[in-house]
């Protein structure tokens with residue numbers, strides 16, 4: 116049994132990349148489960164109206180369920196909305212329902228619109244070791260709320276052509292949020308996802324990303340693995356669906372790396 120160090124302070128991580136399909140939700144769900152299974156108190160905030168993280172954790176999120184929209188727009192405390200994830204002690208999820216689709220527009224006219232999520236998380240009575248915020252594939256007010264609430268940004272990058280394209284835009288937004296709203300925000304972690312070792316392209320992308328982001332990039336690379344993509348249809352993470360699969364073992368290694376680096380290892384080396 117491997118011991119995973121617990122952080123001294125809560126680590127709030129915004130999982131962002133405005134590209135869809137790069138592995139944000141998969142990474143959120145599997146890291147959260149891996150950390151929770153090893154003794155950490157973990158919260159997943161599903162901030163994507165598609166509700167994929169809620170689905171992946173098998174948390175009810177049909178219309179009428181209290182969700183993150185209620186926290187953002189109606190000031191409902193996080194504790195009233197967070198659901199315990201079945202079968203995984205220490206793991207909670209604030210789900211997203213279809214209501215959240217309207218939030219991007221409704222937030223525009225709300226007081227302190229950029230810091231609604233930060234306030235909701237700060238108001239939670241019992242601290243978590245980790246909070247993962249699964250962002251939608253856009254750079255709108257929902258993602259800005261996540262960037263303001265977080266201390267760290269975790270960027271999943273899919274090992275394919277154009278992987279780095281568009282990242283400048285994300286980094287610019289992060290810099291703006293840092294300047295105006297959240298000076299401590301740090302891109303702490305880059306994770307390479309869906310790596311296909313049969314292709315030379317994946318290798319080239321990996322080198323590119325490592326040259327660009329240095330030691331922010333986890334040593335562990337997540338391979339493309341069919342068990343990872345099957346797991347959500349069983350309402351499970353790959354960590355429980357097939358713990359021996361390469362997908363599960365690599366997400367476990369990635370979680371361990373994140374836990375061992377701590378929050379401050381790469382602080383000050385902003386992208």
Ligand code: ADP
Pocket residue numbers: 134135136137138139140141142167252308309310337338339340341343344345362
């Ligand atoms: P995002 O949240 O960035 O839109 P997802 O996490 O939903 O991306 O992943 C996009 C698709 O790729 C999903 O169908 C998911 O199951 C699949 N996928 C993600 N990671 C892997 C992997 N390592 N191996 C195989 N399929 C994966």
Ligand code: MG
Pocket residue numbers: 139140141163167250
């Ligand atoms: Mg997603």
